[in-house]
Amino acid sequence: MSTETESTKPHHANEAIKANSRNLRGTIAEGLDDQSTGGISADDSQLTKFHGLYLQDDRDVRIERRRQKLEKAFSFLIRVRVSGGICTPEQFAVIDELADLYGNGTIRLTTRQAFQIHGILKGNLRPLVKRMDQVLLNSIGACGDINRNVMCHVHPERSSVHREVYEVACRAANHLLPRSRAYHEIWLEDELVGGGEVEEEPIYGQTYLPRKFKIGVAIPPSNDVDVYSQDLGLIAVIENGILSGFNLVVGGGLGMSHGNAKTYPKLALPMGFCTPEQVSALAEAIVTTQRDHGDRSDRRHARLKYTIEDKGLEWFKQQVEVRSGIKLGEERDFRFERIVDDYGWTQGADGLWSYVLFIQSGRIADRGDQRIKTALREIATLRQGDFRLTPSQNIAVCGIDEPSKAAVEEILERNGLSAANRQTGLRLNSMACPALPTCGMALAESERQLPEFLDSLERILVETGLQDEPISIRSTGCPNGCARPYLAEIGIVGKAPGKYNLFLGADYLGSRLNREVAAAQTPAQILERLDPLLRQYAAQRSDGERFGDFCVRIGAVT
Ligand code: SRM
Ligand code: SF4
Numbered sequence: 001m002s003t004e005t006e007s008t009k010p011h012h013a014n015e016a017i018k019a020n021s022r023n024l025r026g027t028i029a030e031g032l033d034d035q036s037t038g039g040i041s042a043d044d045s046q047l048t049k050f051h052g053l054y055l056q057d058d059r060d061v062r063i064e065r066r067r068q069k070l071e072k073a074f075s076f077l078i079r080v081r082v083s084g085g086i087c088t089p090e091q092f093a094v095i096d097e098l099a100d101l102y103g104n105g106t107i108r109l110t111t112r113q114a115f116q117i118h119g120i121l122k123g124n125l126r127p128l129v130k131r132m133d134q135v136l137l138n139s140i141g142a143c144g145d146i147n148r149n150v151m152c153h154v155h156p157e158r159s160s161v162h163r164e165v166y167e168v169a170c171r172a173a174n175h176l177l178p179r180s181r182a183y184h185e186i187w188l189e190d191e192l193v194g195g196g197e198v199e200e201e202p203i204y205g206q207t208y209l210p211r212k213f214k215i216g217v218a219i220p221p222s223n224d225v226d227v228y229s230q231d232l233g234l235i236a237v238i239e240n241g242i243l244s245g246f247n248l249v250v251g252g253g254l255g256m257s258h259g260n261a262k263t264y265p266k267l268a269l270p271m272g273f274c275t276p277e278q279v280s281a282l283a284e285a286i287v288t289t290q291r292d293h294g295d296r297s298d299r300r301h302a303r304l305k306y307t308i309e310d311k312g313l314e315w316f317k318q319q320v321e322v323r324s325g326i327k328l329g330e331e332r333d334f335r336f337e338r339i340v341d342d343y344g345w346t347q348g349a350d351g352l353w354s355y356v357l358f359i360q361s362g363r364i365a366d367r368g369d370q371r372i373k374t375a376l377r378e379i380a381t382l383r384q385g386d387f388r389l390t391p392s393q394n395i396a397v398c399g400i401d402e403p404s405k406a407a408v409e410e411i412l413e414r415n416g417l418s419a420a421n422r423q424t425g426l427r428l429n430s431m432a433c434p435a436l437p438t439c440g441m442a443l444a445e446s447e448r449q450l451p452e453f454l455d456s457l458e459r460i461l462v463e464t465g466l467q468d469e470p471i472s473i474r475s476t477g478c479p480n481g482c483a484r485p486y487l488a489e490i491g492i493v494g495k496a497p498g499k500y501n502l503f504l505g506a507d508y509l510g511s512r513l514n515r516e517v518a519a520a521q522t523p524a525q526i527l528e529r530l531d532p533l534l535r536q537y538a539a540q541r542s543d544g545e546r547f548g549d550f551c552v553r554i555g556a557v558t
Contacts, residue, residue, distance in 0.1 A: 009297035017043045018145070018207045023180035023199060024050045032186075038074035038122055050146060050208070051183050052079045052139025053125065056118070060437040076120045077438060079142035080132065083173040084152035084166050084217075085113030085389035087137070089380040092387040094135045096377050099364075102128045107373070108434060109362035111483055112214070113389040114142060114149045118438045129187035140183045145209040147176035147287060151216035151225040154388035154396055157348040161243045162219060165236050168246075168276050169217045175280040176215075176287060178204060203284055203291075210294035211302035213287060214253075216391075217246075221337035225391045226484050226510045228252050228267040231304040232286055234279065237332040245275040247331045250286065250316070251308035254481030257300060258495060265486040265513055266305040271317050272328025285324035289316065336509045340429055340470060341390045343421040345405070352385065353405045354398040357412075358421050361432040361447045362393030368416075375415035379408055393431055424458050425470040431484070435477025435494065442477035444494030450475045453492075453523050460531055464538035471547045472508055475500075486513050489548035490530065495520045502526050504533075505557030508546040515557045 017026070026047040031040035040048065045055040057072035065073060080095065087095075095115050099107045104119035120128060132138060142149060152169035156162045179199050184190040201208070216225035217234040227233035233249040252268030274282055286304075293311065295301045308316050321327055341356045348354065359372060366373045376395065380387070385399020400408055412418050421428070433439070435446035454473070461467045474488035479501075485491035487510045491503030499520040506514035518529060537550050551557050 011296045012299050012302075014046055014145075014299065015207055015296050017046050021047050022182075023201060023206070024144075024178070024182040025180075025186065028182075029186050032122060032125065035123075037071060039071070040122070047144075048076075050141060050144030050178070051187065052081065052142030053077070054079075054143065056438050056440055058119075058437050059440075059442070074122070075118070076122065076125060077116055077118045078120060078125075078128065078139050079110065079149075080115040080117075080137055080139050081142045081149050081173075082114050082137075082389055083150050084156075084169045085149075085154050085391070086156070086166075087387050087389075088135070089383050089385070089387060091135045091137050093377065093380040094131060094137065096364075096373065096380065098128050098131060105365070105373075107364040109359060109364065109389050109393045109395060110149075111362070111391065111393055111431060111433070112149045113151055113154070113391055115389070116434075118434075126187055126189070133188055138183065141176075141178055143212070145211055145213075146178060146204065147173070147209075147213045147215060147283075149173070151214075151230070151391055153217070153219045153222055153224060154390055155348075155354065155398070157350060157352065157354075157398065159241075159349070161236065161238050161241070164243050164276065165217055165219055168234075168279050169215075172215060172280050172283045176203060176213075176283060178208070203287060205291060207296070209287065209291050210296045211299060211304075213290065213304065215283065218336070220334040223336040223339050223510045224341065226339075226487055228511055229254050229484050229487060230268055231290075232283060233268045235334055237273065237334055239332075243276060244332065245273055245329075246279060247273050247334065248282065248328065251305040251313075253303045253305040254484055254486050255303070256479045256481065258479050258501075260300065263300050265481060266309070267511070267513060269308070269313055270331050271313065271320075273330060273332050274326065274328060278324070278326050281324045282320060282326060282328075285320045285326075288323060289319040293319075336511065339472070339508065339510050341392050341394050341396070343394075343428060348398075351401075352398070353400040353402070354385075354388075354396055355400065355405075355408060356390065356394055356396040356421075357417065358423060358428055359394050360427070360430075360451060361434075363447065364395070370417060370420065371415040372417065372420075375411050375417050378411045378415075382407060392429075424454075424461055424467045426457060426461060426466075426473055427454050429470050429472040430454060430474065431488075432475045433477060433482035439477060441480060442494060443496055444477050444498060444500060446475045446477040446483070446494060449523065450492075453527070456523075456527050457530065457534075460534050464535055466534060466538050469547070470508065472506070488514065489546065489551070490514075492526065498522055500526060502529065504548070505551045506548045508548055512548070514548065517557055 054077040102124040103117035108116035150173035156166040216230040218227040234246040249268035254265040256263040388396040432447045432450040435442035472488040473490040474483045474485040475492040477494040502518040503514040
């Protein structure tokens with residue numbers, strides 16, 4: 001598509017909402033005071049996303065409320081920004097407190113290392129945001145047409161290189177924050193800045209980006225951040241134990257729509273190499289190129305991946321080099337060897353311990369004998385080290401000294417979690433998005449359905465001796481791709497209630513997309529299809545061959 005065609009098309013309605021919003025203010029403050037509804041206006045609900053807040057309704061009761069002619073059961077979801085996924089025990093304790101006080105009593109760890117609290121009533125939003133602010137947490141820019149939470153490997157203590165990379169990630173995140181004080185005015189009720197005059201947004205301008213923008217930073221050999229799914233991926237290049245810089249990959253993105261071939265998941269493409277000091281300037285140049293050339297008429301075609309596809313990588317690279325004044329170098333060598341979190345205890349060079357706990361689908365809740373929420377709350381009271389949210393929806397408690405290590409073990413044991421990490425390789429490599437009942441876009445169950453589906457698959461794994469084999473499986477309730485299902489060896493994508501499309505054949509390390517092999521299948525039909533494949537894999541795989549590669553080799557994916 002040419003620029004001319006794009007520019008003559010009318011802009012999407014969201015563009016006018018942003019342009020008229022006085023830098024993200026709209027009438028949100030007035031809407032909060034309107035007690036006649038639990039919701040806010042449609043325009044404002046687009047703007048609150050930039051403040052990390054989504055208007056949702058409980059879909060489990062939607063039909064019944066409609067029958068009773070009642071308003072939808074509105075509530076809000078807050079996504080709390082945690083750059084690089086690291087927070088203090090005090091901050092975790094506040095999230096935990098707020099989930100109980102104002103949310104649905106659970107905490108959701110997201111696939112981008114953020115916290116989510118669901119089920120917040122409109123009247124509770126300000127008290128919640130104010131309490132978060134007391135411990136320096138906020139949700140600015142956690143959603144919306146803006147740079148989102150920057151993902152990064154969660155172990156800065158592992159080496160000086162890890163620390164340096166983490167700092168680069170945080171610097172880039174801060175550099176790309178919006179300058180608008182709207183968040184402070186609306187939620188914290190700060191004084192109006194300069195009498196309420198609209199501030200400059202030097203990077204974003206008055207209409208922000210055409211669409212969301214995502215950055216992830218990987219430190220090989222780990223590709224835990226799924227670097228090829230990012231709009232901008234940075235791959236650390238370490239030479240002789242020193243961080244030389246980063247390979248840049250651009251234009252990754254996973255969202256697609258069923259039945260619309262113009263939308264598709266896409267891996268980020270290599271664009272060159274830069275030094276650590278150049279990252280923020282390059283990120284800004286990439287963002288402003290997308291700001292100026294992204295498609296503002298069709299939100300389904302507005303991500304950076306389509307801009308690059310339409311205009312070409314060479315054109316894009318040139319734009320970025322001119323805007324930043326930086327000439328990119330040649331891509332350097334690197335190798336990914338793992339993607340999964342390092343579950344359990346590991347000791348850092350400083351002698352302190354880290355413990356990564358498997359959390360099914362990132363849901364922190366007390367369920368039966370497994371009291372994850374209680375356990376983490378108790379660990380937070382030790383006030384040791386920090387909490388780290390991993391890109392795979394798990395949590396790590398880090399910086400634990402020897403005496404406290406025993407205390408953590410005792411807490412885990414007492415709350416039924418001593419065996420939490422002793423799961424099949426499949427479950428330890430699983431992810432699911434929230435889908436129903438909170439997500440307005442869900443076509444099918446995901447988080448609530450996956451555990452049962454895994455139980456069935458695990459029976460086959462045990463029979464075939466594959467129980468410890470790491471096989472990645474990711475499920476979503478719609479094709480938007482929030483649990484990055486197109487990068488899993490087994491991807492399950494909601495199509496309609498109880499029906500899923502099955503995708504196979506991605507590589508385990510997140511560098512090859514899978515392909516759809518069956519549409520609109522029930523979980524039982526998917527199981528029927530996977531059963532012989534897994535048995536064949538157990539019997540015929542070659543040494544070290546991964547399930548995704550095996551599926552491709554035997555032609556299960558065409
Ligand atoms: Fe997502 C929209 C949840 C990561 C692609 N995503 C949504 C919304 C906000 C639904 C909505 O717009 O009304 C979901 C809220 C559900 C709920 O009740 O919590 C939602 N997305 C999530 C989270 C919580 C899923 C999870 O299991 O953790 C993740 C939050 C990440 C964060 O902390 O910022 C989440 N979303 C992703 C990812 C994965 C990633 O970024 O690594 C993707 C695919 C990568 C990408 O962006 O290409 C993703 N979400 C989408 C899309 C499709 C975007 C597109 O380009 O087409 C939508 C729909 C949209 O934007 O219109 C969406
Ligand atoms: Fe909702 Fe779809 Fe994202 Fe799942 S993948 S959280 S159903 S938008």
